[in-house]
């Protein structure tokens with residue numbers, strides 16, 4: 001019997017926790033948190049224990065497959081690459097264009113990112129439709145306009161903060177999003193023990209709200225009023241004090257003056273949080289202590305998502321809490337996306353039909369179906385999806401499924417036959433997760449401590465297996481050779497990573513970092529402004545031209561917002577991660593989680609009883625699911641978790657299909673977006689509810 005312990009970083013979500021895997025005779029027999037890990041301190045969530053399930057899942061594809069009708073045939077890599085290149089050539093010879101959709105797991109794959117640019121060039125698309133545009137792009141735009149670069153993420157410095165206000169985020173389930181904060185609960189407990197305070201603003205009393213010192217219900221989609229209310233209250237109470245930031249601000253007096261036209265009572269009426277509560281919150285945020293306003297998914301996936309993210313920055317500026325210990329800070333990572341890409345990008349080109357802007361080369365997923373089905377120059381005819389499932393994750397998902405069937409060529413780089421990849425002509429599966437190296441490429445720049453974490457692959461690949469980066473290299477080579485070009489060199493990604501690390505200010509090698517299996521620690525976050533600002537004037541821009549029309553439009557809309565329908569919001573459970581972890585028995589066991597959460601008063605009015613089936617409908621679609629009556633919900637608001645809907649025809653996820661649930665995105669409308677970013681509107685969706 002052989003037995004050893006393998007230390008690695010969990011690749012499943014942004015938290016990047018350190019795990020210890022005991023391996024006996026070639027099998028992982030236990031997964032535990034690494035108590036010495038510099039970032040996660042021994043914490044893991046249940047999802048980490050399912051990593052071996054992903055590795056061993058019999059439903060996971062092991063070889064490339066080609067679809068004819070409903071039949072999947074295993075084929076060789078050489079044949080797959082050659083046929084795809086030939087069919088792409090035919091599409092490109094016609095009037096249609098190729099495109100690509102990237103799912104969230106790509107952000108967790110450092111190696112494939114090094115091969116992505118070459119692949120995109122060979123595939124020939126302009127812009128990438130991505131999961132980023134389903135929830136994150138408003139942050140990236142606000143950061144570009146305010147700090148000068150899309151990737152300048154200010155993260156709450158939780159370990160030194162005295163007050164954190166979380167709006168539309170649930171780190172108890174996520175352990176941080178656009179904020180790598182593993183062991184969130186312990187970190188909050190430590191803040192509370194030193195006299196600090198957690199406040200949650202959310203239409204649901206979430207798991208995070210339950211450990212908070214204070215929770216306020218807010219009407220979905222009205223967070224803009226809350227943020228403006230806090231700013232207005234700070235001004236009313238003479239608490240606008242940027243402190244050290246004062247010399248770094250551009251157009252600050254103009255911004256403060258712009259608040260004059262807003263009335264605090266009207267803002268309060270709109271969002272449903274009373275004036276006294278807003279005043280009290282503002283007084284605490286503005287009393288000089290290290291404090292943070294943080295808003296995430298719930299405030300991004302709404303009509304004014306970008307405006308919201310901008311206003312959050314302004315609140316943190318107004319209270320002097322940007323670039324401050326215990327406020328928001330800019331992490332320093334060995335791979336620095338800011339220094340590597342000039343000033344980032346916004347609007348270099350736009351989508352064909354709606355004219356939505358690219359952001360760092362990414363285009364709105366909400367527009368994908370229409371771009372496939374609407375004839376004309378630029379119509380999408382060939383699509384690659386990579387670790388993405390837009391049929392479940394993008395608005396109007398059922399229409400995306402139908403659109404995919406009309407493509408001339410669809411290729412999926414994916415482990416499974418999912419609701420999306422079942423429409424592909426070819427599926428190219430990468431090796432299992434434990435056969436890959438891991439590096440926190442995009443999450444070190446979001447972490448609450450400056451760290452670098454590299455993990456070796458645990459198991460070797462079989463001869464017929466390829467890593468994602470090798471698939472991209474194989475496809476790129478086949479396409480280029482067919483076009484009489486040369487195949488690109490095949491360089492091990494770890495060599496490229498080593499070069500990046502050596503050229504960083506830290507000047508370490510990959511060998512140095514890999515030797516620290518508990519994480520390479522570069523210490524707590526440090527102030528980095530004004531040197532790091534990338535705006536043209538080198539200051540924090542407080543009145544970006546582009547955002548002001550939305551502020552005006554929002555102000556006008558305040559007079560006319562009323563809705564008799566229920567408002568639908570999403571939710572996330574700690575045992576779930578978007579759509580791709582439902583094929584692990586140990587994660588889906590227990591009570592059914594795909595339920596319609598509804599307040600008792602709302603349920604009573606409808607005659608709906610707990611566990612009874614409810615029909616939820618609007619102009620986009622209709623779903624039926626069991627009601628879960630709970631006072632966690634704000635009256636008039638209902639919630640369905642995202643990532644379910646595995647009962648669709650053609651899906652080969654045997655465990656997920658046992659409890660398929662319904663897709664909340666069969667109700668979300670792709671025609672309603674945040675205008676500044678093109679980000680999908682997934683929250684505050686009007687729906688009707690009846691007993692089914």
Ligand code: SF4
Pocket residue numbers: 010011012013014015016017043044045046047048174175182
């Ligand atoms: S929170 Fe869970 S899924 Fe995320 S990295 Fe940590 S253990 Fe993995």
